[in-house]
Amino acid sequence: MKGNKTTFVCRECGATSIKWIGRCPECMEWNTYDEITVPSVSARSAARSENKAEKFSELTLPTYMRSHTGMNELDRVLGGGLVDGSVVLLSGEPGIGKSTLLMQICSELGKTRKVLYVSGEESKGQLKLRAERLEITGETLYLLTETDTDSVLAECDRLKPDVIIIDSIQTLSSERFTSVQGSVTQVRESAMCLIAYAKKNSAAVFLVGHVNKEGGISGPKILEHMVDAVLYFEGERTNSYRIIRAIKNRFGSTNEIGVFEMGDKGLREIPNPSEVVMAERPVNTSGSCAGCVMQGTRPIISEIQALVTKTAYPSAKRTSDGFDHNRMSLLIAVLEKRMGLKFYENDVYLNVAGGIHLDEPSADLSIAMALISGITDKVISDEIIAFGEIGLSGEVRAVSHIDYRVKEAVRLGFKKIILPKKNITPALKVPDDVQLIGVSNIYQVLAHMTTKAPNE
Ligand SMILES: Nc1ncnc2c1ncn2[C@@H]1O[C@H](COP(=O)(O)OP(=O)(O)OP(=O)(O)O)[C@@H](O)[C@H]1O
Ligand SMILES: [Mg+2]
Known part of the structure; x- marks a missing residue:
């Protein structure tokens, strides 16, 4: 149409230019500019419809x-x-x-x-x-x-x-x-x-x-x-x-x-993703702890594994799969400072089994327990599950949706549930053979780890 203009658009990042250029100055990609036609103002006005605004209160619900x-x-x-x-x-x-x-x-x-x-x-x-x-x-x-x-x-x-x-x-x-x-x-x-x-x-x-x-x-x-x-x-x-x-x-x-x-x-x-993730869980090994995160309205139980080994590098290596790397570093710093654990001498490889991403603070306690278990070589029983947020002073803070998490843990057969003390209320009911263990700081979890038997 008469008066239409042409312009050039980068197909990678959408940057525009009035003339063709070989390399996009925005995304630095080569040969990505395409020519497009922009309708003129008169063409746009001709295409304008007679659309009128309506009163909000008079709109009917679709x-x-x-x-x-x-x-x-x-x-x-x-x-x-x-x-x-x-x-x-x-x-x-x-x-x-x-x-x-x-x-x-x-x-x-x-x-x-x-x-x-x-x-x-x-x-x-x-x-x-x-x-x-x-x-x-x-x-x-x-x-x-x-x-x-x-x-x-x-x-x-x-x-x-x-x-x-x-x-x-x-x-x-x-x-x-x-x-x-x-x-x-x-x-x-x-x-x-x-x-x-x-x-x-x-x-x-x-x-x-x-x-x-x-x-x-x-x-x-x-x-x-x-x-x-x-x-x-x-x-x-x-x-x-x-x-x-x-x-x-x-x-x-x-x-x-x-x-x-x-x-x-x-x-x-x-x-039931929890059942699948937990089915392959190894028993009686150090560096493994079960945790529970909410994915929308559904609680998902997953296994956190932490391998802690003496470092051979000038600065210790840290890798994390399924959990935020910065949050892991923060938890390691809390454990070093508050519990005197020497993570700086060790490489840490953290992994969440089953490809689940833990992006909720309630995973902190299970991650910290897997890390402690990994460095001390003490075992966390496979009857134990833990959830709670950890603060910078090592305190364990309350988490949301506690009923859903506890119910899912009971359904999967966990017998000891370690949770923030503040979350334990008379309304929280569990079967007689299940124990709720309230903790208010990270040191208290040590009492629930055991030394591995030599023949295991
Ligand atoms: N006979 C088969 N048995 C088991 N798995 C199969 C079989 N055929 C295909 N698959 C699985 O299906 C996948 C391909 O699925 P699909 O074609 O739906 O992927 P896609 O995301 O549409 O891929 P694309 O981006 O190429 O279109 C394979 O990678 C493989 O995992
Ligand atoms: Mg396809």
């Missing part, structure tokens, strides 16, 4: 319908099911199981809703093969292999699906925009068109998103702002457990996690 995806673990992360008209971005490392998860939910959703699965990455044959392996029977499931955004939208207009799955948003592009497939502009514009479609037709949309070199969600940051929920699918390459967590959710909490196991029949839900 009724959001939620559909069960067939996976309780996913429903939990979505805030209780998939909301009609919502757009969910699902991101994760290559091969983690994004397509598998979405194809599996098609099966249940397809029983009651019309589902359109659009793949720009795999052929219909590959999709059919996966569907066979996952034993999917969707009578109202439609497959489309397409990378053109306009063709996808045209097919949506024809089929009128209730749920649309786009695998992946990076493969979509439109001739209306001059930049290449996967560029910031193409991803943003394609997502914008699909979001507009979803809102207008009350269709739920899943967008699969790639990750970038740093492990973040690839594409423009604005994509995360545009959608209603951002889910991240993660897991270790070496084990089959997969965790899905919400980074953002306009229809629910972001504290919940969903746990799955990948197998040849696809993803299997793990409704």
